[in-house]
Amino acid sequence: MPEPITGRRARRARRPRAAWLGWLFAAPAVVMYAAFVLRPLTLTVQYSFYDWNGIGASKWVGLDNYRRLFTDSELFATIVHAFELIVFFSFVPVLLGLFVAATIRGIATSRLATVARTVLFLPQVIPLVAAGIMWSWLLSSTGLANELLSAVGLGRLTRAWLGEFGTALPAVGIIGAWVLVGLCTLLLLAGMSKIDPALYEAARLDGAGPVREFFSITLPSLRQEIGVSVTVTVIAALASFDIVYIATQGGPGNSTMVPGLEIYYLAFSEREIGMASALAVALVILVLACVLPVQRLTRDGSR
Amino acid sequence: MAHGLINRPLITAVTLAALLTTAACSAPGSDSDTGGANASAAPVTSATCGTGPVTLKGYFETGFPLPKSLSDEFTKQYPNVKFDIREDQFAVITQNAPRVLADDPPDLMRLPQVSELVKDNLLKNLDGYATAFGWDKWPASQLEQMRVSSAGERGSGPLYAMGLNFSMTGVFYNKKLAAQIGMTQPPATLADFDTLLQKAKAAGLVPINQFNGGATGGLAFPLQNLMASYGDPAAINQWIYQKSGATIDTPANLQATQHLEKWLKAGYFSSDINSQDYATMMSRFIGGKNLFIFDGDWESGNLDKQMAGNAGFFLMPPAQAGGKQAAMSAPLTYGISSKAKNADCAAFFLNWVATNQQARDIAVKVGGSHPMGPSDAYMPAVQEGTVTASTLTAGATIGKDNGAMDFIANATGAIYAKSWTPQLQKLAAGQQTPDALLKSVQKDYETQVKN
Amino acid sequence: MIVGRRETLVGRVLLVLLMAVTVVPFISLFVTALHPAGTYPSGLSWPDDPQWGNFADAFRSAHMGELLLSSCLIVAGVVPLSLLFGTMAGFAFGHLRMPGHRIGFLVFVLGLTLPFEGIITPLYYQVRDLGLLNTRWAIILPLIGLFMPFSVVWMRAHFVTMPDDLSEAARIDGAGTWQLFWRVHVPLAMPALSSLGILLFLWTWNQFLLAIVLVDDPAKRTMAGALGAFQGQWGTDIPLLCAGALLILVPTLAVFLVFQRRFVAALLQGSIKG
Structure with missing residues (x-):
């Protein structure tokens, strides 16, 4: 059983590396979520300001x-x-x-x-x-x-x-x-x-x-x-x-x-x-x- | 540390948001190609299906055996051609048409109203095939509804679709039940028709079953027939063809709508009309549960089989005795996607349907309607006294009276689902007045035509 | 616990009543499926001549074999990847707690309430531009994305309960983060994982909106989407439609009855956490 202080110091010291690793672990989820939820969601907001029939050109109509x-x-x-x-x-x-x-x-x-x-x-x-x-x-x-x-x-x-x-x-x-x-x-x-x-x-x-x-x-x-x-x-x-x-x-x-x-x-x-x-x-x-x-x-x- | 905790996530979030917005900052649809499929049709010298294996991708309407029978026969005659067929109900096809044509282009597709599809370059211009196959020498009225001018009006201009046959609508009746109320011949005037309905009601029969439930506004059938009784079919066609200044909100049409309302209030339609779908209507009529239905000759073959000798057909009577008769009459429209892979073979098939003897037999026997094609073309013999015989005769009357109208539900792509169906369902439920109904439909029509 | 006899009786009656209401639609579906094809049977009448052949007809005309395969392929595409991605992210947010994990997690949490209709329109164009329209990928990829909020939240809820000491011990033994995750934490997360797997299976199998918008060919849809198409095609024939609907229900019902305890537990926990 390590001493509490050593333990805490050890954790501190590891932080920068773990930081990157953490996001690396989260990356696949973040990518899928961003690509198939956040991006479409942003586009929904964008489309809502246009008049568009889905095929031809679109027209900005504000609110x-x-x-x-x-x-x-x-x-x-x-x-x-x-x-x-x-x-x-x-x-x-x-x-x-x-x-x-x-x-x-x-x-x-x-x-x-x-x-x-x-x-x-x-x-x-x-x-x-x-x-x-x-x-x-x-x-x-x-x-x-x-x-x-x-x-x-x-x-x-x-x-x-x-x-x-x-x-x-x-x-x-x-x-x-x-x-x-x-x-x-x-x-x-x-x-x-x-x-x-x-x-x-x-x-x-x-x-x-x-x-x-x-x-x-x-x-x-x-x-x-x-x-x-x-x-x-x-x-x-x-x-x-x-x-x-x-x-x-x-x-x-x-x-x-x-x-x-x-x-x-x-x-x-x-x-x-x-x-x-x-x-x-x-x-x-x-x-x-x-x-x-x-x-x-x-x-x-x-x- | 507290600062770090708040700031860093914020920065991350902002960066993420910025990334996402830049990904999406160009206006939607601006890069779509507007290639001039509309401009003119490429001249076609010979369109055939060749000899190698071809798979025609078809998108057909559920519940109608005609296209399937035709494609089977075609495969028999041209074994190198196979069909990959998807089916949906017409309402679904109407909804899907634009995106299916654009994103999953079929070679042959049952089409709803064409004008917007043409405007968006989704349909192949068939003029080249028309010249090559000689369709331009057929009676002009057959193809008129499928022409769209560059101004977006229908009735003239390049050809964008083709019919498998052209159908007729009117009133079917159950002969046994008709005899019960002493109806020996079809009504000669609208007033006679009213009397028959009244008698049927008094005799405890359900006078009319009409589909009007869910996404279907089948009351448009009797309504348009009434419109033609009261007014001029040409004016209705103007409206359907999107001629400028045309309106549905006319005094004659108001009378017609009021007449329909009178029928509804008198209880001439079954009370569950707003939940009745097409199949229910047919099954009840065939089962002898009611006297009349407003429907088209695409059912003739079916009725001759399932109600042999017991079904009759008449055209909607005119308001005055001896007046001209009119009917909704439209080609069973099929089109070719502008992005179709096998357009030539599809066009060859459409020509075959109109000109091949077996195909014309099938068009009449299975489809019950008049085949397309030159006026002197082969006509299969039809047995006297059948519904098919009477609908074909009625077709001749309409031709003589120049009374063919397209369907009011075909005026724009969305008018049926968006306006007629909900409005007629409201009328049936007593929640809409005839006047407001027409005004509301006209208002929707104007917005839709403008778009 | 003190419970009066009368209360018990009332409780039992009420429960039986509620069960009856739950089951009656299934029975009605079953009875109707046995009537001759093309008829309009009324109410709950047992047919004079039960048409067991309707099931065979429906199986054939709906290409049920193909549909089953298609749904299985979609599930096989969605569930394992969602589990893996969700677990990894849950581990990161719940255990590694890297800088920015709070806001990152919050973004996922907000996605929990997102109705699919909110993004379906751009999703259609996006899937089209990827050239995936009318393929099973059109359902698989967006579903993985859409399942991420729930999967991540679910798995994080498990990983926050794991004591840090566990990792400390493993690290002292020289394990890297990946080994720590794979060898120590994943095995411990099995109960949470299997419940999540059941939920994801069910939601994939029953997904309707994505199926009808993104895939036109019923043979490449989920079961629910295929059922929608089946209604479009056979809605004109009530007994056949009912037979088809029952057949489409059988696989889920079978899986449910086999794993019912896990199912119920998973669904209950699923709602609490979601």
């Missing part, structure tokens, strides 16, 4: 594309839709997950729960495209959803859920909720298993019911897990693409058009590369603006 983003009601609506999806992709799975996890906490180690772990994860494992295909079929006018409604005497509610203006976006949201609820439940359950059982026992001795127990013990201890669930699901909502592409292509009308899909259409079908890039920049900023506060609130407090 015009951004101006259009906020004045063109159709484009702006995509952002509004993304926020509406947060309700389904994020709030529903997290709240439902909290409720379910709190209820099954007591049986978290039973065999049923072990099976549930596997089953609830299925939607996370399959491609979102597959989820979209399954659900477009379930929600179609002759699908299972309508059949169930008719069976319980609610036949007059049946409709083509993905084909009507009022229901298409919520229907897309439900697909997202289905994908994410299992993940949230298991995340929160894992968090709950880390809570000291003594806390609950003490609460019981004080005569607390399950509701008070939930609000005074479970919820505060889960800050970090809730933060993670919210972050993951909010990103999934704002950046949604696969499900919408398969289930509705943004229709009917533009009622389910989300930024991700609009970027794709603008860039590759309408060939308004500049506008697509401006929307892309807005999306990147939007995601950061939503996620950073959540991280700050839930991470700092718990440490």
